[in-house]
Structures are given as structure tokens and as C-alpha cells.
Amino acid sequence: MGQGSVGGYGALPQRYFVMDLLSQIIFQAVNGFVWGLIIALIALGLTLVFGLIEVINVSHGALYMLGAVLGWYMERLFGNFWLALAFAPLMVGIIGLGIERAVLRPIEGKPAMTIIATFGLMLIFHQSVLATFGGAPQRMREPIQFGFSIMGFGYPGYRLIVAAFSAATMVGLWAFLYKTKFGLWMRAVRQDREMALAMGVPLNGVYMLTFGLGAFLAALGGVLAAPIVTVEFKMGLDILIIAFMVVIIGGLGSLLGSVVAAILIGELEGIASVFINPTNARIFSLVFMIIVLLLRPHGLFGRKA
Amino acid sequence: MILKVDAIHTYYGKSHILHGVSLEVGEGEVVALLGRNGVGKTTTLKSIMGLVPPRSGSIVFNGREITRLPAYKVPRLGIGYIPQGKHIFPELTVLENLKIGLIRGKLEGDSLKGTFNYFPRLEERLDQMGGSLSGGEQQMLAIARALITNPRLVLMDEPTEGLMPLLVRLMKDIIKSIKGNGVSLLLVEQNLGTALEVSDKIYIMEKGMIVYEGKPQELAEDEEVKLRYLGVSV
Numbered sequence: 229m230g231q232g233s234v235g236g237y238g239a240l241p242q243r244y245f246v247m248d249l250l251s252q253i254i255f256q257a258v259n260g261f262v263w264g265l266i267i268a269l270i271a272l273g274l275t276l277v278f279g280l281i282e283v284i285n286v287s288h289g290a291l292y293m294l295g296a297v298l299g300w301y302m303e304r305l306f307g308n309f310w311l312a313l314a315f316a317p318l319m320v321g322i323i324g325l326g327i328e329r330a331v332l333r334p335i336e337g338k339p340a341m342t343i344i345a346t347f348g349l350m351l352i353f354h355q356s357v358l359a360t361f362g363g364a365p366q367r368m369r370e371p372i373q374f375g376f377s378i379m380g381f382g383y384p385g386y387r388l389i390v391a392a393f394s395a396a397t398m399v400g401l402w403a404f405l406y407k408t409k410f411g412l413w414m415r416a417v418r419q420d421r422e423m424a425l426a427m428g429v430p431l432n433g434v435y436m437l438t439f440g441l442g443a444f445l446a447a448l449g450g451v452l453a454a455p456i457v458t459v460e461f462k463m464g465l466d467i468l469i470i471a472f473m474v475v476i477i478g479g480l481g482s483l484l485g486s487v488v489a490a491i492l493i494g495e496l497e498g499i500a501s502v503f504i505n506p507t508n509a510r511i512f513s514l515v516f517m518i519i520v521l522l523l524r525p526h527g528l529f530g531r532k533a
Numbered sequence: 534m535i536l537k538v539d540a541i542h543t544y545y546g547k548s549h550i551l552h553g554v555s556l557e558v559g560e561g562e563v564v565a566l567l568g569r570n571g572v573g574k575t576t577t578l579k580s581i582m583g584l585v586p587p588r589s590g591s592i593v594f595n596g597r598e599i600t601r602l603p604a605y606k607v608p609r610l611g612i613g614y615i616p617q618g619k620h621i622f623p624e625l626t627v628l629e630n631l632k633i634g635l636i637r638g639k640l641e642g643d644s645l646k647g648t649f650n651y652f653p654r655l656e657e658r659l660d661q662m663g664g665s666l667s668g669g670e671q672q673m674l675a676i677a678r679a680l681i682t683n684p685r686l687v688l689m690d691e692p693t694e695g696l697m698p699l700l701v702r703l704m705k706d707i708i709k710s711i712k713g714n715g716v717s718l719l720l721v722e723q724n725l726g727t728a729l730e731v732s733d734k735i736y737i738m739e740k741g742m743i744v745y746e747g748k749p750q751e752l753a754e755d756e757e758v759k760l761r762y763l764g765v766s767v
């Protein structure tokens with residue numbers, strides 16, 4: 229129950245010292261919710277790509293890491309976190325467009341190959357960051373220094389802003405999918421790619437943008453998380469595993485399922501970490517996943533293929 | 534000539550399905566393509582749409598070679614496709630199903646109204662999911678979706694398949710009124726009666742080849758051809 233690693237996701241600055249057990253639980257519930265929202269962003273990217281292009285993107289965690297690292301550099305360069313938040317995800321999104329075009333399109337329709345290829349991409353990103361950024365974990369300052377006091381415990385204001393920002397991004401994503409022509413295309417492709425093509429939907433363009441969007445969401449999660457966790461080349465590995473679990477629990481390809489599952493997992497691991505070592509809190513998520521899959525083999529919101 | 538298909542060979546992977554299919558659709562004509570199950574009628578339409586591009590041969594639409602055009606560009610040139618088996622998008626609303634083909638511009642009041650004159654039931658169900666419609670309504674939606682773009686040529690794949698007699702009647706009227714609007718039609722049918730009634734020219738396919746071409750009156754009287762290729766005895 230060390231104060232140093234709250235929920236396993238980054239140490240709290242000393243001034244947010246948590247007092248008694250109840251306060252800890254409330255704190256972890258709030259924190260789990262915030263983390264759940266960040267994970268939801270990342271898992272949404274993963275599930276969008278899987279649902280539409282049928283690519284299991286093993287490099288998704290590395291794209292998250294790339295967002296954090298680029299964000300870290302930009303924050304130094306501009307001296308402004310919000311500029312980093314605006315530009316780093318865009319850059320990674322553009323890298324995503326390139327990946328779809330150059331790497332994934334030539335092996336379209338070959339699931340095993342796409343897993344190998346995205347695994348290779350992950351290694352390339354890891355090695356590139358190691359070579360430039362180095363292997364030592366770096367910290368990023370929280371862009372907002374004030375904290376809130378909720379029911380007697382202090383909570384960093386930045387994390388609440390992260391929660392609001394993540395929620396707003398999800399609303400934006402929903403509006404994109406349901407209110408724009410491109411979103412309509414994406415939903416049509418998901419349901420029947422051949423008919424979408426026969427209706428004039430540019431399938432390759434939709435694939436490319438979807439992968440770019442997935443990369444963007446991963447990187448956005450990375451920049452948002454950077455001031456909370458430590459920035460290092462292997463920070464995406466843990467996130468990749470959580471994101472996959474979330475997608476499986478929520479139901480493959482279900483956006484709503486991913487959001488719900490992410491928040492559940494965030495809460496579960498957060499509250500569990502009050503009682504056990506945060507690294508062991510993962511066990512609860514695994515058990516939770518197994519129970520969900522036993523009761524609902526296609527996940528909470530999944531449908532039969 | 535709005536469509537000229539010339540000696541196309543189409544494959545699914547290694548299986549050679551179309552063995553040099555040639556056919557022509559004149560401006561404003563209704564042309565029927567008949568044949569038993571599995572002879573390659575659907576594959577012919579998919580070849581034209583670029584969904585299964587032919588390995589050789591050529592397809593010319595409206596004076597333009599479209600054989601190797603990316604599939605998504607084909608409907609944009611003015612070819613409407615009504616696939617076999619009501620391929621609407623089940624989890625898009627009726628309105629979204631209609632919108633999907635409109636690559637440029639908005640859904641215009643006029644084309645919507647014109648469409649709903651045929652399909653009043655769709656207008657009442659604009660916000661319903663496509664998948665919640667009855668089979669007949671889904672077929673109507675598939676047709677409305679293709680017509681709403683004001684195509685010059687419509688490819689229809691067995692539109693009367695599985696419809697009750699009343700709807701078959703309606704379908705014939707729809708086909709006639711499409712033709713009445715100057716739109717050309719390539720109609721794949723199993724139902725000889727429908728083809729004889731609505732078409733200007735009939736092709737019959739057998740094992741990936743065109744084996745007969747004639748006027749409906751000629752075919753109506755040709756018992757031998759009907760028996761041999763369509764299994765219809767009088």
C-alpha cells in the first residue's frame with residue numbers, strides 16, 4: 229500500500245498524501261475512473277482498427293509510447309504541454325496512415341502476416357526510441373499544478389482535466405462516426421465491405437484513415453498519460469496488454485463495450501491496489517476477464533461473428 | 534451502346550468462372566441475363582462493377598473503358614448495383630442506407646420524393662435500422678439505394694427472388710418505370726416470365742459462357758432452348 233505507486237500508474241507528488249483507508253478507496257475509485265478513460269481511448273483505437281480492417285495491431289502500445297515520447301520532446305521544445313498534446317498525436321496519426329499504406333496494404337487479408345508485421349513495427353519503434361531518447365525513464369511535469377480536495381483527500385487537477393478531455397474525445401469520436409460522411413463509410417465498411425465498395429465507398433481510403441485514427445487515439449492516450457506515468461520506450465507493453473483485455477472483455481469490435489470494460493478494469497485495478505501490491509492487481513483483471521468470457525463468450529457487448 | 538462487355542474471363546482465385554462473356558446493353562434498353570444457378574450470372578455483374586475484376590477482356594461503359602477501374606469509382610460513373618439477396622446495411626438506418634451512395638452532394642428533396650413515390654413504406658421508416666425491415670422492404674431499400682444516385686445503367690441481380698407474387702408484380706412495374714425514365718437495365722433473372730415481360734433482349738448463360746441471344750418473342754417460342762438451358766418445359 230505504498231503511496232508511491234497509486235494504482236500502479238505513476239507516483240503521486242508528496243503533497244497529495246492520502247490519509248485513511250476510506251479516503252484511499254475513494255481516491256482509487258476516482259483515479260481508476262480517470263485511468264479507465266485513458267485506457268478507453270487507447271482501446272477504442274485498437275478495436276476500431278480490428279473491427280474495420282481486421283488487423284490485430286500489436287504495435288498499438290508502441291504508438292501510445294511514441295505519442296508520449298514525441299509529446300515529451302515537444303513539451304521541452306515549446307515549453308508548452310498543450311502544444312505537445314495538439315501536435316504529437318497528429319504526427320503519430322500521420323505515421324499510422326503511412327503504416328497502413330506501406331506495410332499493411334500489401335498484406336491485406338493475411339491475418340498472420342499482419343500480426344508479424346505489426347510486431348516488427350513495435351520492435352522498430354522500441355529500438356528507434358532507445359537509440360534516440362535512451363533507455364532511462366523520464367518524467368514530464370504536470371502542466372497544471374493545482375489540486376482539488378475531494379472529501380478530504382487531495383487530487384491532482386490535471387487528472388480531472390485528463391478525464392474531461394478523454395470523455396470529450398469520445399464524444400467527438402462518436403460524432404465523427406455518426407454525423408459525418410466518413411463515419412458513415414466506416415460503419416458501412418464494417419458491415420459489408422463488398423457492398424460498400426459497390427456503393428462507391430473508397431475502401432482503401434477508409435482503411436488508411438481508420439488506421440491513422442487508431443494511431444492518433446493511442447498517441448493521444450500517450451501524451452495525456454505522460455505527466456502521470458514515466459516516459460520510456462517500454463511503457464506501451466503494459467498498455468497493450470490492458471487494451472487487448474479491454475477489447476476482449478468489451479466484445480471484439482464493440483466501441484461501447486471497450487469504453488465500459490476500460491472503466492471497469494480501471495476501477496477494479498485501482499481499488500484492488502488499495503489492498504494488494506499494485507502489480508498484483510492485474511490478477512483481478514485476468515480473473516474478471518475469465519469470468520466475463522465464461523458467462524459471455526463474445527464479451528460484454530460482443531455479438532456472434 | 535451504354536455497356537459493352539467483350540470476351541471477359543473472370544476467376545475466383547484459381548477457379549476460372551467466366552469463359553469469354555460478351556454482351557451489350559443499348560441506351561434505354563432492358564436486357565435480361567438468364568441461366569441456371571451457378572452458371573456465372575452474378576459473377577458477370579460483379580465483373581462489371583469491378584468487385585471481381587476480369588483477368589482479360591474489356592468492359593466499356595458509356596464510351597469509357599472501365600475494366601481496370603478501382604471498384605469504388607464504377608458506381609460514381611453512373612452504374613447502380615442491386616445485388617442478389619438484399620445486401621442492405623442492416624445496422625445503418627434506412628436514411629443512411631440511402632445516403633451511402635451519394636458520394637457528392639446532398640440527398641436532394643427531389644430524388645428522395647421520386648424514390649418514395651415507388652416506396653412509400655420506406656419514407657415512414659427512415660430512422661429504422663435496415664435490418665429491422667421485412668424481406669420485401671429490404672429489397673425495396675436496395676433498389677431505392679441504387680436509384681437515388683440517378684444512374685444511367687442499373688444492374689439488378691434476381692430482384693424477384695423470394696418475393697411474394699404481389700411484390701413480383703410491383704417489381705415488374707418498377708423495372709418498367711426505370712426504363713420509362715430512360716435508364717438502361719441489365720437484369721439477371723431466374724424467372725423466365727419476368728424476363729419475357731420486361732426485356733428488350735435476352736441472353737442465356739451456361740457454364741460461364743453466353744449460349745443464346747435473342748428477342749423475348751423469339752425465346753418465348755423456342756421450346757428447345759428453354760428446355761436445354763433453363764430447364765423450363767411447357
Ligand SMILES: Nc1ncnc2c1ncn2[C@@H]1O[C@H](COP(=O)(O)OP(=O)(O)O)[C@@H](O)[C@H]1O
Nearest residue numbers: 545548550568569570571572573574575576577
Ligand atoms: N466468392 C466465390 N469464390 C469462389 N467461387 C465462387 C464464388 N462465388 C461464386 N463462385 C462460383 O462461381 C460460379 C458462378 O457463380 P455465380 O456467378 O454466383 O452464379 P449465378 O449467379 O449464375 O448463380 C459457381 O460455380 C460458384 O460456385
Ligand SMILES: [Mg+2]
Nearest residue numbers: 574575576617
Ligand atoms: Mg447469382
